[in-house]
């Protein structure tokens with residue numbers, strides 16, 4: 001399942017923005033990355049577009065959420081509704097950057113990691129799925145999802 005998703009993400013990546021820069025360093029504190037990857041806040045509207053995008057984020061392959069207009073949402077993962085109530089901004093950031101740091105056997109793809117992705121298309125190697133800016137946009141959006 002996880003590999004299938006990564007393959008799908010790699011295929012879809014041709015349509016989305018690709019990161020051409022090296023990963024920015026980040027510091028994990030407990031179960032969170034407290035500081036923004038970019039040093040700035042993301043744009044929640046952009047983040048919503050990424051989360052509901054079938055090519056870039058693919059979040060809805062696994063998750064449901066407060067998206068009444070979106071059909072065929074996934075049931076492999078908890079609903080994103082209330083994500084901003086359950087988790088802090090920093091916890092959400094680490095979850096999106098690399099969920100395996102929280103749960104080693106998670107099926108959720110690491111959206112800001114370049115190692116361990118050797119079984120994906122060559123054009124995808126060495127690049128994170130989302131850019132640092134896109135990660136911050138997604139985090140800014142998830143923070144707004146209150147119960």
Ligand code: HEC
Pocket residue numbers: 001002005051057058059060061062063076077078079080082083086087092095096099103106107108109111138142
């Ligand atoms: C391949 C399936 C999959 C994809 C794709 C995926 N996730 Fe997840 N996600 C999970 C699973 C499963 C969990 C539950 C915890 C775990 O097992 O790691 C989870 C947990 C989460 C949580 C914590 C849920 C909570 O509030 O308790 C958030 C937030 C989240 N995902 C956001 C996202 C976002 C945003 C995307 C897209 C950028 C995404 N996920 C893509 C599978 C996925």
